[in-house]
Amino acid sequence: SLTDKLELTFKRLRGQGKITESNIDDALRDVRLGLLEADVHLKVVRSFLDAVKAKAMGKEVLLSLTPEQQFIGVVRDELVELLGGDYQELDLKTAPPVVIMLVGLQGSGKTTTLAKLARYLKNEKKRTPYLVPADIYRPAAIEQLKILAKELDLPVYDSNPETSPVTICRQALDEAKKKFCDVLLIDTAGRLHIDEELMAELSAIKAAVNPHQILFVADSMTGQDAVNQALGFDGKLGVSGVILTKLDGDSRGGAALSIRQMVGKPILFSGVGEKLDAFEPFYPDRLASRILG
Amino acid sequence: IFQNRQWDEKSLDEMEESLIMADVGVKATDKLMQTLRRQKPADGEDLGQEMSAKLQTAMVDMLRGSVTAPKLAPLSARPWVILFLGVNGVGKTTTIGKLAAQHRNDGKKVLLVAGDTFRAAASEQLDAWGKRAGVDVVKHKAGADPSAVVFDGMQAAKSRNVDVLLIDTAGRLHTKVHLIEELKKIRRVIAREQPGAPHETLLVLDATTGQNGLQQARVFKESTDISGIVLTKLDGTAKGGVIISIQEELGVPVQYIGVGEDVEDLQPFDAESFVQALFE
Numbered sequence: 060s061l062t063d064k065l066e067l068t069f070k071r072l073r074g075q076g077k078i079t080e081s082n083i084d085d086a087l088r089d090v091r092l093g094l095l096e097a098d099v100h101l102k103v104v105r106s107f108l109d110a111v112k113a114k115a116m117g118k119e120v121l122l123s124l125t126p127e128q129q130f131i132g133v134v135r136d137e138l139v140e141l142l143g144g145d146y147q148e149l150d151l152k153t154a155p156p157v158v159i160m161l162v163g164l165q166g167s168g169k170t171t172t173l174a175k176l177a178r179y180l181k182n183e184k185k186r187t188p189y190l191v192p193a194d195i196y197r198p199a200a201i202e203q204l205k206i207l208a209k210e211l212d213l214p215v216y217d218s219n220p221e222t223s224p225v226t227i228c229r230q231a232l233d234e235a236k237k238k239f240c241d242v243l244l245i246d247t248a249g250r251l252h253i254d255e256e257l258m259a260e261l262s263a264i265k266a267a268v269n270p271h272q273i274l275f276v277a278d279s280m281t282g283q284d285a286v287n288q289a290l291g292f293d294g295k296l297g298v299s300g301v302i303l304t305k306l307d308g309d310s311r312g313g314a315a316l317s318i319r320q321m322v323g324k325p326i327l328f329s330g331v332g333e334k335l336d337a338f339e340p341f342y343p344d345r346l347a348s349r350i351l352g
Numbered sequence: 353i354f355q356n357r358q359w360d361e362k363s364l365d366e367m368e369e370s371l372i373m374a375d376v377g378v379k380a381t382d383k384l385m386q387t388l389r390r391q392k393p394a395d396g397e398d399l400g401q402e403m404s405a406k407l408q409t410a411m412v413d414m415l416r417g418s419v420t421a422p423k424l425a426p427l428s429a430r431p432w433v434i435l436f437l438g439v440n441g442v443g444k445t446t447t448i449g450k451l452a453a454q455h456r457n458d459g460k461k462v463l464l465v466a467g468d469t470f471r472a473a474a475s476e477q478l479d480a481w482g483k484r485a486g487v488d489v490v491k492h493k494a495g496a497d498p499s500a501v502v503f504d505g506m507q508a509a510k511s512r513n514v515d516v517l518l519i520d521t522a523g524r525l526h527t528k529v530h531l532i533e534e535l536k537k538i539r540r541v542i543a544r545e546q547p548g549a550p551h552e553t554l555l556v557l558d559a560t561t562g563q564n565g566l567q568q569a570r571v572f573k574e575s576t577d578i579s580g581i582v583l584t585k586l587d588g589t590a591k592g593g594v595i596i597s598i599q600e601e602l603g604v605p606v607q608y609i610g611v612g613e614d615v616e617d618l619q620p621f622d623a624e625s626f627v628q629a630l631f632e
């Protein structure tokens with residue numbers, strides 16, 4: 060793990076006498092390697108190393124009796140800060156129904172996550188969610204969300220795959236208002252950030268129902284492409300928050316840093332399993348530990 | 353993009369960056385860069401175009417050199433059984449739909465098995481693909497034992513004189529021991545019904561996956577002896593470079609690539625095109 064590597068490096072450095080600025084570079088090399096192996100984007104690694112170097116060159120590290128602890132501390136603090144510091148609440152402060160739209164690439168976990176979010180809002184936040192299946196392309200996508208809604212005993216719009224997603228969302232919003240539901244949760248089809256037509260569809264849905272939150276759902280095992288995805292979705296549509304899925308695996312989750320850096324919006328939740336209760340707030344310090352190993 | 357450049361440190365650094373950003377990974381990148389640096393011409397006057405060509409050759413060699421020859425000629429047994437597995441959301445069900453259509457268009461009798469009895473609307477999804485490809489699907493109610501569906505699928509394949517049997521399984525993270533055990537049980541059921549089957553065990557891998565792809569391949573290879581890989585979603589901006597380490601370390605070849613969501617979007621893997629696309 061990165062922590063193990065750093066401890067070895069500092070042991071070796073101490074063997075060579077006192078820690079100096081030039082051999083802090085050895086430790087920074089370990090960090091670079093560790094972050095790249097953890098799937099942090101190359102450009103994000105560079106700016107991260109600059110920030111760490113600036114802090115690590117201070118007396119606290121160089122004159123410390125346990126410089127590796129100080130150095131690891133600096134790296135950890137910098138990771139936590141980059142990831143947003145403390146956990147953040149999902150902002151729901153707008154006139155009901157609060158419209159929340161989930162977007163992202165194919166297979167990232169949007170449909171499952173939407174149901175998890177609905178369950179969370181109902182149980183933890185005492186809200187009355189209304190679910191909208193707006194994926195008319197994937198076979199049985201509408202059916203998938205309907206089954207999950209039924210499992211949660213929540214209302215779900217009876218989407219017709221022959222109608223456009225924009226129309227589905229407009230009609231669903233009217234339905235939600237009639238039922239006095241205070242949150243409208245929209246599931247969209249997975250799409251590539253480079254698919255002009257499908258990205259335009261998201262902009263059209265946004266214009267039609269004016270979402271208070273557009274949450275980018277990203278697979279935590281994503282590699283270097285995370286930056287392209289985040290820039291694409293935020294650039295073409297605007298993202299107000301991020302949800303990371305499949306954190307119950309053993310991927311290091313470096314994509315979280317890349318996405319947070321590029322989008323600059325909070326990572327709000329973590330998907331930690333396939334069941335609908337496998338959902339929790341995103342904790343920056345936990346992901347920092349995961350990356351440090 | 354590396355046309356008309358000097359064979360200098362700056363160009364070498366940029367090559368290294370491209371490899372990292374293609375998810376080739378640090379270890380495989382270092383190996384490839386070492387190979388490249390050893391081939392630097394003495395007078396250093398060559399153009400970057402040659403440097404790029406040498407790097408691409410090194411990558412194709414790394415891909416081809418590590419592949420172990422297939423044990424059986426495709427479709428040399430009947431039914432020819434292919435088991436699909438992989439982590440959640442990578443494209444297993446969609447890939448089965450595409451391959452089913454290809455075999456049907458080749459005049460083969462194809463049968464699908466809805467072995468994902470866990471996820472909401474999983475068998476409905478495979479059913480829709482079956483209709484699209486014009487082939488039958490064996491399925492049970494949601495929550496059924498996946499081994500039971502697979503058993504029924506094997507029986508149906510024999511009684512209906514099927515040429516190709518494609519078996520879908522639920523997505524599962526390689527870290528979940530009980531789910532890996534479930535896969536092992538499914539393989540035993542298949543082998544018991546037809547010695548030698550499954551003839552192919554394909555790990556479906558998402559091209560957007562980073563270095564965790566190598567760990568997925570290691571665990572699935574060790575527990576279910578995968579014979580090949582399908583690399584999906586190469587129509588995006590991700591390059592799928594992790595398969596270079598996978599092929600090098602485990603010798604498992606990539607058989608197909610997924611390049612879209614439609615039925616015709618499945619192509620056989622070609623190392624040279626893959627490496628060329630990596631640098632585009």
Ligand SMILES: Nc1nc2c(ncn2[C@@H]2O[C@H](COP(=O)(O)OP(=O)(O)OP(=O)(O)O)[C@@H](O)[C@H]2O)c(=O)[nH]1
Binds near residue numbers: 166307329330331
């Ligand atoms: N292990 C694990 N699996 C997850 C998690 N979130 C979603 N999944 C699984 O990931 C797979 C894909 O989930 P979906 O909800 O269908 O993904 P999607 O983004 O809606 O897919 P498309 O609509 O095709 O783009 C399913 O097998 C889910 O059960 C998670 O946090 N952990």
Ligand SMILES: Nc1nc2c(ncn2[C@@H]2O[C@H](COP(=O)(O)OP(=O)(O)OP(=O)(O)O)[C@@H](O)[C@H]2O)c(=O)[nH]1
Binds near residue numbers: 197249523612
């Ligand atoms: N762009 C693109 N999308 C793909 C490709 N292959 C599959 N998909 C999409 O990826 C999403 C997930 O595909 P599935 O076939 O449901 O994946 P799966 O592995 O069966 O998922 P689980 O059964 O939930 O684990 C769907 O939206 C597919 O249309 C591909 O090659 N390119």
Ligand SMILES: [Mg+2]
Binds near residue numbers: 171
């Ligand atoms: Mg979906």
Ligand SMILES: [Mg+2]
Binds near residue numbers: 444522
């Ligand atoms: Mg599936």
